Amino acid sequence: MARAVIDKIEMTKRLVAFDTTSRNSNLALIDFVRDYLDGYGVKSELVFDAGGQKANLYATIGRDDQRGIMLSGHTDVVPVDDQDWHTDPFKIVEKDDRLYGRGSADMKGFVATLLSLVPELVKRKLREPIHLSFSYDEEVGCIGIRTLIEVLKDRPNKPRLCIVGEPTEMQVGVGHKGKHVYRCHVHGHEAHSSLIHLGVNAIEAAAEIVAKIKELARRKRDQGPFDHDYGPPYSSIHTGLIHGGTALNIVPRDCEFDFEIRPLPGDDVPGLIKEIRDYAATLLPEMRAVQANTDIVIDEISAAPSLSTPTDHEATQLAAALSGANGTIKVAFGTEGGLFAAAGIPTVICGPGSIDQAHKPDEFVALEQIIRCEAFLQRLIDRVSVS
Numbered sequence: 033m034a035r036a037v038i039d040k041i042e043m044t045k046r047l048v049a050f051d052t053t054s055r056n057s058n059l060a061l062i063d064f065v066r067d068y069l070d071g072y073g074v075k076s077e078l079v080f081d082a083g084g085q086k087a088n089l090y091a092t093i094g095r096d097d098q099r100g101i102m103l104s105g106h107t108d109v110v111p112v113d114d115q116d117w118h119t120d121p122f123k124i125v126e127k128d129d130r131l132y133g134r135g136s137a138d139m140k141g142f143v144a145t146l147l148s149l150v151p152e153l154v155k156r157k158l159r160e161p162i163h164l165s166f167s168y169d170e171e172v173g174c175i176g177i178r179t180l181i182e183v184l185k186d187r188p189n190k191p192r193l194c195i196v197g198e199p200t201e202m203q204v205g206v207g208h209k210g211k212h213v214y215r216c217h218v219h220g221h222e223a224h225s226s227l228i229h230l231g232v233n234a235i236e237a238a239a240e241i242v243a244k245i246k247e248l249a250r251r252k253r254d255q256g257p258f259d260h261d262y263g264p265p266y267s268s269i270h271t272g273l274i275h276g277g278t279a280l281n282i283v284p285r286d287c288e289f290d291f292e293i294r295p296l297p298g299d300d301v302p303g304l305i306k307e308i309r310d311y312a313a314t315l316l317p318e319m320r321a322v323q324a325n326t327d328i329v330i331d332e333i334s335a336a337p338s339l340s341t342p343t344d345h346e347a348t349q350l351a352a353a354l355s356g357a358n359g360t361i362k363v364a365f366g367t368e369g370g371l372f373a374a375a376g377i378p379t380v381i382c383g384p385g386s387i388d389q390a391h392k393p394d395e396f397v398a399l400e401q402i403i404r405c406e407a408f409l410q411r412l413i414d415r416v417s418v419s
């Protein structure tokens with residue numbers, strides 16, 4: 033069958049042209065990738081979200097009786113809303129040896145480079161398989177990949193290691209902090225503000241909990257634990273969003289706020305949350321003395337574990353050999369790697385472009401980075417091929 037070969041730059045253009053902002057369906061992109069792989073005889077497995085509007089794509093190239101190596105990327109991108117772009121974010125513009133477009137660095141450049149090597153991969157006789165994993169909803173808390181991990185984790189041939197192609201400028205990332213997001217809802221009781229003794233002020237209770245969270249944040253800052261490969265070198269905690277009340281002359285019934293913990297690998301998140309919950313519980317007797325059905329509810333919204341892969345692990349050694357990097361880095365951003373590692377798939381991070389350009393207007397990936405990524409993947413293919 034005659035087939036036009038799509039090179040890495042053309043493939044980046046095609047992928048960026050799909051507006052896969054996390055709030056949108058990614059199915060148009062997934063269908064395109066599935067059809068592309070199909071054209072090379074590679075079957076895709078799609079794992080959908082509950083609504084059937086988004087999907088992860090998983091495909092194995094080569095023998096399926098071996099665990100093999102997984103190459104992983106997310107298909108969604110962050111919004112361009114309210115950003116001052118100088119070009120159309122969904123149309124790649126090539127300028128000054130850079131490809132400008134939303135997702136060019138984070139991380140369609142990697143996915144595209146990988147896809148452009150599929151024709152090469154299917155030609156070679158592989159000693160162990162290469163698995164492709166393309167997820168949805170990474171940017172909103174590493175949500176999508178979880179359903180795929182559920183499918184993979186008990187398979188005898190689940191990947192023996194994984195490389196996530198998030199932008200590290202092709203350095204080898206072995207660690208990142210986790211990210212745990214919580215929402216606290218204080219259910220108070222409404223009253224006219226001249227009669228505060230009849231009301232339960234939800235904002236004030238929330239403020240006390242927020243102050244407690246700040247106290248824990250200071251404790252982490254001052255007492256650690258510390259890892260100076262990270263900036264900041266401690267687990268960070270903060271409150272980022274708060275809504276409460278309706279008018280000044282009404283004792284507010286409801287207040288809701290979101291806070292997050294970004295723990296260093298190994299730090300005790302359950303212990304911190306227990307401390308916050310225990311503190312919140314001390315506020316309840318006073319609230320309930322006024323109105324019995326008041327409450328404070330703290331829900332976990334998302335939890336993405338940290339990543340900490342040993343520098344002497346075979347995944348690290350492999351990525352270092354392929355990239356030619358000496359030394360490893362720890363990255364400031366979270367990835368799906370922590371979830372893979374927790375599921376028994378040791379993971380390192382190595383991909384083209386810089387996180388400095390990710391999520392910003394005029395996001396770009398340097399062509400030199402794409403070329404280095406291609407060389408990295410080419411060396412991987414050579415290494416796993418019989419000849």
Ligand SMILES: [Zn+2]
Nearest residue numbers: 106138139198
């Ligand atoms: Zn990313």
